[in-house]
Amino acid sequence: MSQNKAYKFRLYPNKDQQARIHQTHGHCRFVYNHFLALWNTSYKEDGKSLNRCLMSKVLTKMKKQDETAWLRNVDSVALQASYECLIDAFNRFFKKQNNYPRFKSKKNPVQSYTTKNTNNNIAIVGKRIKLPKLGLVKFAKSCEVEGRILRATIKYHASGHFYVSIACEVPDVHPLPKTNQSVGIDLGITDFAIFSDGRKVDNQRFTAKMEQKLKREQRKLSRRYEQAKKENRVLRDCMNYQKQRMKVARLRERVAFQREDFLNKLSTELIRQYDIICLEDLHTKGMLKNHKLAKAISDVSWTSFVQKLMYKAKWYGRKIVKVSRFYP
Numbered sequence: 001m002s003q004n005k006a007y008k009f010r011l012y013p014n015k016d017q018q019a020r021i022h023q024t025h026g027h028c029r030f031v032y033n034h035f036l037a038l039w040n041t042s043y044k045e046d047g048k049s050l051n052r053c054l055m056s057k058v059l060t061k062m063k064k065q066d067e068t069a070w071l072r073n074v075d076s077v078a079l080q081a082s083y084e085c086l087i088d089a090f091n092r093f094f095k096k097q098n099n100y101p102r103f104k105s106k107k108n109p110v111q112s113y114t115t116k117n118t119n120n121n122i123a124i125v126g127k128r129i130k131l132p133k134l135g136l137v138k139f140a141k142s143c144e145v146e147g148r149i150l151r152a153t154i155k156y157h158a159s160g161h162f163y164v165s166i167a168c169e170v171p172d173v174h175p176l177p178k179t180n181q182s183v184g185i186d187l188g189i190t191d192f193a194i195f196s197d198g199r200k201v202d203n204q205r206f207t208a209k210m211e212q213k214l215k216r217e218q219r220k221l222s223r224r225y226e227q228a229k230k231e232n233r234v235l236r237d238c239m240n241y242q243k244q245r246m247k248v249a250r251l252r253e254r255v256a257f258q259r260e261d262f263l264n265k266l267s268t269e270l271i272r273q274y275d276i277i278c279l280e281d282l283h284t285k286g287m288l289k290n291h292k293l294a295k296a297i298s299d300v301s302w303t304s305f306v307q308k309l310m311y312k313a314k315w316y317g318r319k320i321v322k323v324s325r326f327y328p
Helices: 015-046 052-064 069-073 076-094 206-230 239-273 294-300 302-316
Strands: 003-012 110-116 123-125 128-131 135-139 148-157 162-170 182-187 191-195 200-202 276-280 319-323
Touching (some): 015 052, 015 069, 015 076, 015 148, 052 069, 076 110, 128 148, 128 162, 206 294, 239 302, 302 319
Parallel strands (some): 182 276, 276 319
Antiparallel strands (some): 003 135, 003 162, 110 148, 123 128, 128 135, 191 200
16 A cells, blocks of 8 residues: 655755745745635625636636736746645635635745656756756755655745755555554653653753743844834845844754654654554643643644654554543
8 A cells, every 4th residue: 555755855956946946936925825815806706716727727827918927937837736725725724624724925934835746857866856947956865765756845944944845655665563562651741751651751842942042042133123123224135134033043943853853753763662552632722722831832742743653653554542631
């Protein structure tokens, strides 16, 4: 049975490739916002929503018009993926899985676009990756990519770093050998996890460790913002402000990566060691309403940890049992 796997790597595009990536981000954002506005107007006037066929025709006409002919400069599949993303957002909204779709902003800390693999236009060539409209781009190849490449998502973070996420279809993931062991896990804040056999895993408190340094750098950023505002200068042209903004973003990114690395290593260790893992079905969203604990709960990332256990258990033939939070 085939499974989908994703790989994430750091990209090192040259200046021309960076400009093309930023251009594609802007074009995809424009297409998404344009069709969201059309969707809202159509629903208010006629009570009808848009469909995939209609949006495809409208996008084709937009490329032929003089006012929006610049849409032809970027990857056409990425533009199509933009309205596919909008359709998916509305489908999840109708299923009450998320809020009503909002317009995308160029001020978002993460900008991304997705393109699909057609005619082998996405491929790994040595230490470079071939991407549509970008050609060969250097990337940090930390592991081998297995399976057939389905699509790639190119992201730009506020830290100034570029990343690519590659989704692949792996024909067969071999289950891990049976260990005939099971464990129950109690997730907490003081200790990240307490196991039924008495073992404990300390809470790393990544945000708390970086908090003082982050506060200091954020105060610097605030002062530079106030100075630019006082001088009536555009923030985009204030190089000291931009350098400090990027410094703060990189600190936040470092915290996120430390947490991600910890959760990945712990979840992989548990999947290899136990056949059955029992977890309490925590209502994290409700617990976050406690303002005294919200920061600490967000830092431990219980939801992300459980998600990692779930998909890794599916890959390697393990079983995850969720115990009701009201069970005595």
